[in-house]
Amino acid sequence: MSLSVRILGASGGIGPNRRTTSILIDEDILIDAGIGVGDLTLSELQKIRHVFLTHSHLDHIGFLPMLADMVYSPDSPPIQIHALPATLKALREHVFNWVIWPDFTCLPTPAQPILEFRPIGSEEQVTIGSREVRALPALHTVPTVGYGVIHHDGMGFAFTGDTTSSEALWDALNALPYLDLLMIESGLPDEMDSLADLSKHYTPHRLSDDLDALRHDPRIAITHLKPGHEMAIRQQLQQSQYASRMVLLEGAERFELHAQNRTLKAG
Ligand SMILES: [Zn+2]
Ligand SMILES: [Zn+2]
Numbered sequence: 001m002s003l004s005v006r007i008l009g010a011s012g013g014i015g016p017n018r019r020t021t022s023i024l025i026d027e028d029i030l031i032d033a034g035i036g037v038g039d040l041t042l043s044e045l046q047k048i049r050h051v052f053l054t055h056s057h058l059d060h061i062g063f064l065p066m067l068a069d070m071v072y073s074p075d076s077p078p079i080q081i082h083a084l085p086a087t088l089k090a091l092r093e094h095v096f097n098w099v100i101w102p103d104f105t106c107l108p109t110p111a112q113p114i115l116e117f118r119p120i121g122s123e124e125q126v127t128i129g130s131r132e133v134r135a136l137p138a139l140h141t142v143p144t145v146g147y148g149v150i151h152h153d154g155m156g157f158a159f160t161g162d163t164t165s166s167e168a169l170w171d172a173l174n175a176l177p178y179l180d181l182l183m184i185e186s187g188l189p190d191e192m193d194s195l196a197d198l199s200k201h202y203t204p205h206r207l208s209d210d211l212d213a214l215r216h217d218p219r220i221a222i223t224h225l226k227p228g229h230e231m232a233i234r235q236q237l238q239q240s241q242y243a244s245r246m247v248l249l250e251g252a253e254r255f256e257l258h259a260q261n262r263t264l265k266a267g
Helices: 035-037 042-046 064-070 087-094 167-175 190-199 204-211 230-238
Strands: 003-009 024-026 030-031 048-052 079-083 115-119 123-130 131-137 145-151 153-157 181-185 220-222 245-246 254-257
Touching: 003 035, 003 145, 003 153, 024 035, 030 145, 035 064, 042 064, 064 079, 079 087, 087 115, 087 167, 131 167, 145 167, 153 254, 190 204, 190 230, 204 230, 230 245
Parallel strands: 030 048, 048 079, 079 115, 153 181, 181 220, 220 245
Antiparallel strands: 003 024, 003 254, 024 030, 123 131, 131 145, 145 153
8 A cells, every 4th residue: 555645736836837736645635726736637636535725825725716617527426625714714705706716615506516615623634545634733824734644554744834933833743643755845045034934934944943843754845935046945955954855846746655664763
């Protein structure tokens, strides 16, 4: 058994070969619905049964309306959209409001809609077959969670969402039973520290400091680099003592996690 993590988008902006955040877990679970969703074929889109949203920002939800419009099949149960209540409220009021897009939570019929909104608490979990998806508290400018995906056979993946330094997040990451791959942002370069503070994103220096708190020993997949600053962020991350474990995501990677690869730091 393995846990498949396919990165569809991992940029902090747009441009040639840059797509915003979206991750496909196995074939049926999508985390965030940024521009990367647009690369999936119709049959891949139709296999998605659960979408977990980290927060309401457009770079993470922008392609959810298009996804909903693509996947209708009279025999399929609704796609479950898991997110914080504040995120679901924002989607209802500002996106699926019949102005920006139709309300697919009551189409084609309220009894069997295309999307079903499922509120999740900031440390709640949902079991889907052999996998458990656990919300992780993050710290951003709007209510945000990350997600840990734990396979019962002993594999673990976590994505932090957009976040800055937060003790609760690192506590929650440490509480995961396994963590083979950690996808975390480093959105802005060190010299933009005050903007990172305002917009609540990580910089390479802050991230490197906080990684000291992690008791697991995962590969570290860096995401959400701001176009125009990618080179500076890359160079600053190379100074980190964790550089050898880092991979800077381009947005088209696939990771297959196997139980035997798991390592856990002592203590
Ligand atoms: Zn954001
Ligand atoms: Zn973002």
